[in-house]
Amino acid sequence: MITVPGPIGITVNTSATLVALVTLSAALVFGLALMPRPSRATITWSVGFGIALLATYVWVAANQFDSAVLRALSSGLIVCFEPLLWLGIRFYADRRAFWPAAIAYIAIGPAALALTSTTDAYPAVFRVVFSAGAVFAGMSAWELFRLRISARDVVIPLALVSSAFVVVAVLGIAAGITGVGSAPGDELRMLRDINGVGILLTSQCAAITIVLLTRGETLLRGGGRGDEDDHAVLRVRLARAKRSHDPAWSLLDIRLDDPADVQEVLGPVAFAGVVEAFHGHVLDALPVAADVERIADGRVRALLPGSDEEVRRHLRALLARVSSIEDAGPRAPLRVSGSVGWAGVRDADYDLGALTSAAAEASALAQACGGDRWERAVVPAR
Incomplete structure (x- = not known):
């Protein structure tokens, strides 16, 4: 049964x-x-x-x-x-x-x-x-x-x-x-x-x-179309500068040196403070008229007006501010620094793609040379 x-x-x-x-x-x-x-x-x-x-x-x-x-x-x-x-x-x-x-x-x-x-x-x-x-x-x-x-x-x-x-x-x-x-x-x-x-x-x-x-x-991020909106703003800015034959514009590629190593040494919480301080110092060091775009946790792209001497002054202030982040924590055993690639708009014929590529290569070169410095981009003739 x-x-x-x-x-x-x-x-x-x-x-x-x-x-x-x-x-x-x-x-x-x-x-x-x-x-x-x-x-x-x-x-x-x-x-x-x-x-x-x-x-x-x-x-x-x-x-x-x-x-x-x-x-x-x-x-x-x-x-x-x-x-x-x-x-x-x-x-x-x-x-x-x-x-x-x-x-x-x-x-x-x-x-x-x-x-x-x-x-x-x-x-x-x-x-x-x-x-x-x-x-x-x-x-x-x-x-x-x-x-x-x-x-x-x-x-x-x-x-x-x-x-x-x-x-x-x-x-x-x-x-x-x-x-x-x-x-x-x-x-x-x-x-x-x-x-x-x-x-x-x-x-x-x-x-x-x-x-x-x-x-x-x-x-x-970006209000609807992501990076396209930011690029549209930059392209309009460059087009206006080209029409008025204004050479006093530069694109900067600003990077935190060795972010992976910094995070490994400090830990995720302290590294988050370093990243926020990095972006804050970048904004403080650049003029109000600059268009600043946060690309990643330790990377920023900025289009700013000014003569070469004015840009150099901003770069010196920026690198000095980033270097001050070494106070990020009482146990921080390393010094934080940044590297910048600088491309002038006239060198790239006001082309955003060429400017972005040249500034990125210059920034990578600055890091390869030890960091805590800026490098002026060499844009090939088109």
Whole structure:
């Protein structure tokens, strides 16, 4: 006689699912965004995922020990992901980052929830912290929609999830003010559960968006057509200079010397600081009228006006500024330097392709000669 077994029951542990999915998201960001592309944005996002991962373990401990303090702390840590997400987007977009607001929220929010978790003030504090997190989520959605990238669909999932956070917070505030809906305790439990589900959705969408933004940075930046827009600006500038017979324009190919060695010695975090300092010093050393294009982490192309003597003055200031990056860290055992290739527009008959190639070859020659110098390009007759 053959006995047919009944349906198999599968029990899904919500806490285990939360930990597993947030861990997966964090691993994706650490391995595919931070390690290959260390920058202020990826470091900030990675810190956010680290805090979210910590929050999930605190959540599990709270359920295990039935601790109100740990449960409140985990809720506060979970929403701390939102200000760091917003801060990273600001860094990615090269906009001014108001980091004190994010740091203050991260320091005050979880602490306030944990301290008031066993008092009558907890419901009000929870609503304030949750609503403040929703403000950061709304600003993240706004920044994502403002990003000048060609593949707009990359940011839509994360932007929509962030917007949903705002909607939930607004409905929660309205229910709290009007007294409509569940009892206060049930309402807080519902918001806490939504908080947990929200970090699941947000972490998955954020991981996908961050990895795509980071890995496809050279294709996504530029407001629609990538490098073509930057080249169009440079070509128009060169065409106007040619029509007016203005020879006082130069193309510079500026590179950080030995970036792979610098990263290996300093590590990804310190190297990210070196890269940001490098680009900042390049912008500070060049005139405001220069068209500056960030090609890679340690490489910049710039078209700038000025006589040969003025360009030499800018180059001396630029190399001196880059050399000052040796203060990047207390354990930095090497000196950072840069190399520049310089091509004059008249030498290349105002042709952008010839200028770019000549400046790149001159920059490579400067590096081959030891770095921390500039080389004037020799453009072959056409």
